[in-house]
Amino acid sequence: MSISTIITAAGKNSRMRKDQLENNLEVKNKLVLPLNNSTVIENTIDNVLSLDIGECIVVLGHYKDEIIEAISKNYDDNVKFVVNDPVDVGLSVSLLNGLQNTNSKYALCVTGDQPTVSTETLNNIIDTLLNADNPDNTVSVLRRRKTGLLDTAEGLGMPFAMNRNNLIEYIKNENDNLNPILRRIFKDGYEFWGIKEKNELELLNINHYKDYKHLLDIH
Template sequence: MVSAVITAAGLNRRMREDLLSKGMTIEHKLIMDLKGKPVIIRTIENVLESGVKNCVVVLGHYSEEINSVLKDFPDERVKIIYNHDLDCELSETLLNGVKNIEYGLCLCVAADQPTVTYNTMAKLIENAINYENPENIVSILARKETGFLESAEGLGMPFVCHSKLLLNYLPEHKDNLNPILREMISNDVVFYGTPAINELELVNINRYNDYLYIKNKF
């Protein structure tokens, strides 16, 4: 059984900065339009198509704004939860999500990754399931090297690993994910990198130019 956690609790800081500098209306990146649907809906749909049983979306900052496009999402597999403390790090948001899923493999995705295809997510899941010890592997979207990796430098979501790993490592940190992934690999957790299908899969929507690039290529 595979669950998913989608993190959607950030400050939207860089997008706000860009929109302000351009004199544009301030809008949260996750509800910006991407070919007729909000960014976060595109991400959720891809996650659900990847083969997961259920999905937890973790909200924090701007939760009312984001939830306005989620409240009528027509799929009972999606559960919305909220961070108790708004000013927390990504690792804490992810941990909140992991505590609300069933024990087992977990697909971890950032809500601003709408271009990661369900095929790639399914491949991440498949690589974790098929490994000899699914409790000791992080199956991750490769940024450079692929296959079995010797370094976690520069890596982040999306990835698949067992909730046991996340529950062991995340409570000890209040940080971004990369330092935690580096600690995992230094402790002999196996990392396997799956190549992206195309360059769009490697782009997170952080800045307005990221959004325009994805919107034009999507």
């Protein structure tokens, strides 16, 4: 297949950990919190595996042992786990480590704490990229403000899809968050297409405990 998916699951969990301590809750990584009879990370992986993709790569770092131990499903045949070394690196390094473990022409990049982004929306992101006039000069991304052809990359993040080798060139010497890199890509003339969410919950990132609680209340 011409497209693979990178799921980043290597973060410090600092905001969730702080909330849990302040509320006298058991301290657990947000990715292993229960959701839909499994965990947050497993819901994200399952949504990705429902896509017509070449492979799925999950990048681990902080709390890698806790995350691996919490995954009860058998992903041996269709998920490759990659571990950051060292672990204390920025999101761009996690992405790079994932991208360097695949040879697909295009990459869909997702964070592990986005279990609410449906397979339908992820497919729309992929289809918009592959059907673009010039896919190699296009970034297809879940919208934050406007939809369609965008006039700014401000506030954008994952999930998004673009040419794998081109993305590697932008992040190979970086140790940073994603948005500054996307802004630079936009400045260099790439077309950015904002994809509308299926529902408001798809825009939710589980950073704080209140985000997780809101997700549980909806479900």
